[in-house]
Amino acid sequence: MTKPKSIIDEFLEIEDPWMISEEKRKEFLTASIIEAVEHHYKNNPVWRRLCDSKNFKPTDIQSYEDLNRIPVISTRAFKGGFNLLSVPEKDIVKVHVSSGTSGNRSRVPRDRITLERQKKSLFNTIKKFRVSDAGYFAMMSPSPEEISDLAIANYSRTACEMVQNFDFFLKLDGGFQPDKVVEKINSVKERPINIGGAPMLIMALAKYILETGNRITTITEDSGISSGGGFKSPSGDVVDRKTYNNLLIQAFGIKEENIRDVYSMSELNGAMLECEHHYKHVPPYFYLSIRNPANLDEEVPVGEEGLPVFIDPLAHSYPGFIIADDIVSMQRSSSEKCSCGQPGPVLKTNVRRAEGAEEKGCGRHVAELKDQLTK
Ligand SMILES: [Zn+2]
Structure with a gap:
């Protein structure tokens, strides 16, 4: 018995997904993310509890505009303590660790499905x-x-x-x-x-x-x-x-x-590569939103600095709904084209680690997460 193909797997089969129409790209991304949200809500008790605490239900996502409402997990949660598995432990083929100093490394569990999609x-x-x-x-x-x-x-x-x-x-x-x-x-x-x-x-x-x-x-x-x-x-x-x-x-x-x-x-199943103008292009498989470090629920306008939220539907073994403690800024919205001619959102060249007050946002988020998950 073969399982019907997921929407994200169909999306990955498109050789140049940057060049399909914006409407089609948003449609594919939204449908892929809805599928991922349903999967993790059903199979990941930790993430489901976070959703419940925020009164979020998978049916809340009806369109591209709703994607911002998905509860996210700090990349710091991957550094220890939380069981973030959405699949049985026996399905994990590889646990990737980030390069950082020991004790401060993310551990990201990937099953065969996630590894193939990442590749x-x-x-x-x-x-x-x-x-x-x-x-x-x-x-x-x-x-x-x-x-x-x-x-x-x-x-x-x-x-x-x-x-x-x-x-x-x-x-x-x-x-x-x-x-x-x-x-x-x-x-x-x-x-x-x-x-x-x-x-x-x-x-x-x-x-x-x-x-x-x-x-x-x-x-x-x-x-x-x-x-x-x-x-x-x-x-x-x-x-x-x-x-x-x-x-x-x-x-x-x-x-x-x-x-x-x-x-x-390490938590993402893809990468943002620079074009010849040195803008970092976000793969069409990710939904990106940049948040105010002082209020993580608030999106900052295009061009302003903030913490990136990535909604990555390629992740099957753990919820790929993450907020990172990097400071980035979006150069253009997803409906505009970069100087290189490619559509889709791009990040400015400089990416740096969140420091000082900016960092407090991530700290607060993890504390809140811990609070909700240990209740
Ligand atoms: Zn470009």
């Missing part, structure tokens, strides 16, 4: 927005085999599966050797050359090149650099994006439009 969503997004989906990929990160439970490994793995040849250059036992990276990139036959990883390691490679003059000679017009994981150095300083771009242009001779950053979090 398709990443694949469609990378194909749409990366500079290139062919050639050689030099990843400045440990291989997924070495760190398969790290959420970021999923992204690297999917990106590498799309090219002809790739290597991972951060060895857990041997550290990072920039001379080996240059030597290997100069010896491969595949084009274009793609370089990826954490901004700090890409910068370390760039500085090595500028200091030694040992340059990469195989960069072509269509070569690209993609980074992810944030621009904070280990000492806590935030690297300015313009400084980062200029360093990369000097060291690699790469076009600025081909320097792209990715924003995501």
Whole structure:
């Protein structure tokens, strides 16, 4: 007996869901989210209790305009204490952990259905927005085999599966050797050359090149650099994006439009990739709303900073209805087009962690959550 296909799975089958009409996109998204809301309400007692405390019922969602009413869970709830499973524990194939300091890591349980959807969503997004989906990929990160439970490994793995040849250059036992990276990139036959990883390691490679003059000679017009994981150095300083771009242009001779950053979090089953204008595009599978840190039920106007709420219907094993403690701002509403010509909401380049007063909003939210769930 085969189960009828979910609406979200049909949505994932569309090769370029950015290019369907806005009306159709909203229709698909709303229907997918209604399905997800019904599933988690029925199978997740913790989330159902949160809904009950807010007098929310799945039937409250009748249209796209109602999606803002879905009760959300802070990403901090994934850092411990809460059982967020919407499927039997035996169905969990992988528990992904975020890269952060120990004790402060999210643990996100995924079943086979969620893993497959996550892969398709990443694949469609990378194909749409990366500079290139062919050639050689030099990843400045440990291989997924070495760190398969790290959420970021999923992204690297999917990106590498799309090219002809790739290597991972951060060895857990041997550290990072920039001379080996240059030597290997100069010896491969595949084009274009793609370089990826954490901004700090890409910068370390760039500085090595500028200091030694040992340059990469195989960069072509269509070569690209993609980074992810944030621009904070280990000492806590935030690297300015313009400084980062200029360093990369000097060291690699790469076009600025081909320097792209990715924003995501371990709780999401997709990623926001930059276009050539450095805006981060929200995948059509997510509903995004930006909230006032002082009042999480209040949406801020387009252009203003706030905490992002993502409604992610791809999550099957846990409710993908989350609020993150990052500060972002939407550049355009979902009905406008980006300078690159693609429709749908985009985030401005800068994403940072919530601090001080902004952070209090997330803290209050978790306290409230704990309160409701332990009653
Ligand atoms: Zn764009």
